[in-house]
Amino acid sequence: MMPLSGIQPLTAEMFEVAGQELRTKPSEEEVKLFREKGTKFQMISLVLTMAFWEEVDYRILGVPCSLHVLPSIKRGKVQYCEIDTVASLADLSERIGVEDVYADFNPFSGHYSMSILGGDYVAWSRQKRPLTDVGFVLERYFLAREFDKDDVAEFDSFIPEAHKKAYRRNRIKKLYTPFERWESRHIWGVESDIERFLFQELLSRGLRPQLQWIIYKSGQFYQSLYDVYKDVEFRHGAEMLTEADLFFPDEKVAVFCDGAKHHRRKKDREKDDRINAALLKFGITPIRVSGREIRSDLKAVGDRIQSAVS
Structure with missing residues (x-):
């Protein structure tokens, strides 16, 4: 995924007025352009959640859990600003060079216990209890509320020509669609x-499952990339068998966290049985656990998976 900073999305018009050179801080020509248009912006954060971390050889190592984009809010409402504010905030961000860290961060609810400057985080964490969830703001960008979708400049040369339209459509939907309310958009x-x-639970036991692995009907398996590619045919094509929520590639164990919504009906269970049978033919052990099992007896579920990979 291309870096996200400054004003987004990048457009051919922005490149033209800026002399083909765009920076995090908008140029005077860009400021004039958006001031004349009266464009409003939302400040968006790209947040990486850490599910588990530990100190090894005096270094703090974390395990990433998810990647989301979230809007800036105040009193529960999405905030808007004008181009002059964007220029000031972009300049401040460049000079300070630090990002926020959210302690006890839940990417699905948006709740956190406190916000800490990145430079202070390591010192603070050594003195406090271990954190179960930490959200690192990787980047912030300013999303234009109005823009011409056909004018968006994408760096998609690595995408096959047949899939570029779907890739662009989903990227605009995930990253460039203005927020009407607070929500956390899942990327990975x-x-x-x-x-x-x-x-x-598995990380706390010393296990290291991989997240989101695609398994094909040929028996091959690969780690899924960002969810921003989900509409592209080579990810969800006819040759895809299933996607494991957690996967142990060396042990060939696939774990599925089955929510009631998509696995309750008879036809859903029959589909799951067909997938399980196909996986077993490839030597992959499927383990299906329900949300109810995870909530009621997480230790027992962990024991079951640990036994399968031992």
């Missing part, structure tokens, strides 16, 4: 709290 990683709880 665990997709629910039950997945997060199970992932953390």
